[in-house]
Amino acid sequence: MxxxxxxxxxxxxxxxxxxxxxxxxxxxxxxxxxxxCSHSRPDGDAIGSMLSLGTLIEQxxxxxxxVTADRIPAVYRKLPGADxxxxxxxxxxRYDAAILLECDGVERTRLRGLEQLFLxxxxxxxxxxAFAALNWIDHSAxxxxxxxxxxxxxxxxxxxxxxxxxxxTTLLTDTGGFLYGAVRASTFALARELVAAGxxxxxxxxxxxxxxxxxxxxxxxxxxxxxxxxGRLAWLWVTHQDMVRSCAAEEDCEGIVNIAxxxxxxxxxxxxxxxxxxLIRLSLRSRGEVNVAxxxxxxxxxxxENAAGCTLDGPLPRALEEILSELRNAADNPTARSG
Ligand code: 5GP
Ligand code: MN
Numbered sequence: 001m002x003x004x005x006x007x008x009x010x011x012x013x014x015x016x017x018x019x020x021x022x023x024x025x026x027x028x029x030x031x032x033x034x035x036x037c038s039h040s041r042p043d044g045d046a047i048g049s050m051l052s053l054g055t056l057i058e059q060x061x062x063x064x065x066x067v068t069a070d071r072i073p074a075v076y077r078k079l080p081g082a083d084x085x086x087x088x089x090x091x092x093x094r095y096d097a098a099i100l101l102e103c104d105g106v107e108r109t110r111l112r113g114l115e116q117l118f119l120x121x122x123x124x125x126x127x128x129x130a131f132a133a134l135n136w137i138d139h140s141a142x143x144x145x146x147x148x149x150x151x152x153x154x155x156x157x158x159x160x161x162x163x164x165x166x167x168x169t170t171l172l173t174d175t176g177g178f179l180y181g182a183v184r185a186s187t188f189a190l191a192r193e194l195v196a197a198g199x200x201x202x203x204x205x206x207x208x209x210x211x212x213x214x215x216x217x218x219x220x221x222x223x224x225x226x227x228x229x230x231g232r233l234a235w236l237w238v239t240h241q242d243m244v245r246s247c248a249a250e251e252d253c254e255g256i257v258n259i260a261x262x263x264x265x266x267x268x269x270x271x272x273x274x275x276x277x278x279l280i281r282l283s284l285r286s287r288g289e290v291n292v293a294x295x296x297x298x299x300x301x302x303x304x305e306n307a308a309g310c311t312l313d314g315p316l317p318r319a320l321e322e323i324l325s326e327l328r329n330a331a332d333n334p335t336a337r338s339g
Contacts, residue, residue: 020136021154024099024120027134028155031096033063035117038101040069040110041250044173044208047076047085048166049101049122049144054081055163056152067091069110073251075208079169080162101144104129104302122147126293127302142187145170149190161198168199173208176258180287180306218246223256223271232331234260235324237272237316257283268292268327272320275311280319284308284327295326 028034036053038046050066057064066085076082091098091113098117100106104127106114121132124144128137141147145167152159171191175181178188195201219238222245227236236256242248250273257271268290271283282299284292285307292308299322301310312319 020134021151023134024122024136024151025155027097027118027120028057028060028062031062033093033095034065035067035091035093035095035098035114036064036101037067037091037098037109037111037114039103039108042068042070042072042076043254044076045143045145045170046102047072047079047082048168048170048173049148050085051079051081052145052152052163052166052170053099053101053148054084055160055166056148056155056157059157060155065091065093065095067111073249073254074213075211075251076169078207079166081166100132101148105131122151125302126305127297127308140182142182142190143170143174145174146187146190149194159194159197164194164197164199165204168194168201169204169208172201172204176255177205177209181304213248213252215246215248216252219243219248219252220256220259222246224259227260229260229263229266232265232267233269233324233327234263234266235270235272235320236260237320238274239316240274240276243273253281253283257285261285261287268331270323270327272316272323274314274316278314280312280314280316282310282312282319282323284310284323290327290330292327292330295323295330298326299323 034057036050038050054064054066067088068085069089071087072082072085089112091111095117097120098114099120099122100109101122103109104125119132121135122144123137124139124141124147126139138147149167168191171187175183219242222242223236223238253273257269260269267288268286273281275281284296286292287306291305293303293305296303296308296310299310299312301308303309312322
């Protein structure tokens with residue numbers, strides 16, 4: 001058990017922050033049972049990195065319980081091992097460590113019961129926080145899956161076709177199909193390696209992008225009718241009633257904001273969704289200089305420089321006014337980065 005360590009042992013772990021990969025592997029080798037989780041409303045990176053880390057831990061002869069607060073979106077349910085992910089709101093049990101992927105704090109998991117565990121944080125967001133006992137935050141990683149790949153490499157693990165499939169999914173989805181994010185030569189080198197190890201890029205792309213539900217298209221139509229554009233800024237929204245009328249799930253909102261960003265001359269876009277309890281979820285996207293992570297962080301959210309999110313108080317017109325004013329400021333001062 002690593003929790004509750006003191007004195008020399010805690011100094012060892014503090015020093016280990018210089019080499020977080022080695023430190024994380026040491027915890028995995030020393031322990032027996034681990035909890036692996038990610039943020040609520042999990043996306044492709046959250047699911048793919050959880051599944052591949054779970055496999056790595058099992059390859060090391062240990063046990064990994066995979067948990068999310070929200071159910072896995074349909075497009076990721078066929079990923080190898082996805083059946084084993086438990087949807088819970090409270091975790092129980094004795095774990096040698098809990099590994100949080102893609103989270104800037106325990107709250108982002110929406111899981112209760114984590115506080116007393118030894119926490120390991122693996123994240124790639126610019127708004128990432130060193131909230132855990134052991135933190136590995138790498139802004140240069142395209143996805144957390146890329147970091148799990150590096151962990152697997154350092155552990156000397158065998159890259160199975162199943163792991164390669166999950167890891168490729170993290171690359172594909174966190175770059176919107178290799179379209180944005182920190183995509184560079186090494187991203188394609190990793191993609192190549194994953195395909196060589198058994199990931200099928202066409203099958204994965206079809207599963208993720210060509211399996212749209214009719215509800216999603218209905219919702220998209222409703223959002224597009226409300227599309228507004230002023231200069232470099234575009235916005236669109238859906239009400240809770242739209243969600244009900246189109247029988248849409250929250251995962252059906254994924255990608256709607258990118259359509260607004262795709263307008264020629266627009267370089268900042270926002271999609272707003274009214275939640276049943278009246279709060280408003282925001283998805284922010286930019287291309288070029290405007291740092292939407294800084295905007296989201298100011299409003300209590302976070303993310304990447306070009307893709308971020310947050311939740312605001314309603315009603316919708318008020319949230320819209322607030323975000324448009326913030327985005328206009330950010331667009332007028334594009335060099336004001338939060339880092
Ligand atoms: P999306 O718009 O797709 O929901 O989120 C875009 C990016 O921002 C993702 O990397 C996501 O993890 C991050 N993000 C979205 N909402 C929040 C939030 O409320 N808090 C933090 N810390 N990150 C968020
Ligand atoms: Mn990610």
